[in-house]
Amino acid sequence: VLQLTLAVIKPDAVAHPLIIESINANILENKFLIIRRKDLHWKKEHSEMFYAEHSNRFFYQRLVEFMSSGPMQAYILARDDAIRHWREMMGPTKVFRARHTSPDTIRGRFGLTDTRNTTHGSDSVESAQKEIPFFFPDFCIDRWMKEE
Numbered sequence: 001v002l003q004l005t006l007a008v009i010k011p012d013a014v015a016h017p018l019i020i021e022s023i024n025a026n027i028l029e030n031k032f033l034i035i036r037r038k039d040l041h042w043k044k045e046h047s048e049m050f051y052a053e054h055s056n057r058f059f060y061q062r063l064v065e066f067m068s069s070g071p072m073q074a075y076i077l078a079r080d081d082a083i084r085h086w087r088e089m090m091g092p093t094k095v096f097r098a099r100h101t102s103p104d105t106i107r108g109r110f111g112l113t114d115t116r117n118t119t120h121g122s123d124s125v126e127s128a129q130k131e132i133p134f135f136f137p138d139f140c141i142d143r144w145m146k147e148e
């Protein structure tokens with residue numbers, strides 16, 4: 001069964017064409033179908049809305065500023081177990097762990113800091129169901145997700 005996930009390439013990576021190219025190659029090597037792709041540049045309010053659940057964390061201000069600091073690319077990816085596979089490809093959130101325990105993952109290779117960590121991915125079916133329409137409001141998600 002094809003599962004959908006939301007993948008985002010964050011401003012730190014979009015600034016570097018070779019990193020985007022490498023992540024794109026990685027997506028295709030890992031048998032994902034790219035269902036939708038879009039370029040976007042958030043205003044601070046989009047960032048605040050998307051990360052509202054982190055609003056009481058110490059890194060919230062730097063996170064929302066970073067996520068609206070430059071262009072990003074968002075993808076709807078599909079394959080079996082897409083959510084888990086994309087998260088495994090990204091590696092750990094924290095850059096120290098990513099570099100030391102998973103140097104071959106996207107964050108292990110390209111992550112700069114715990115905030116500027118190259119990519120985002122939905123962490124559950126429920127979050128994919130919220131995040132995909134947030135980025136792709138005109139994508140009809142219901143048909144895909146009914147099977148879950």
Ligand code: CMP
Pocket residue numbers: 054059063093114115116117119120121
């Ligand atoms: P993401 O997967 O997009 O989800 C929440 C984001 O918050 C995360 O990636 C990082 O960019 C950021 N983040 C999470 N933990 C920390 C932390 N300890 N310090 C700074 N930023 C963090």
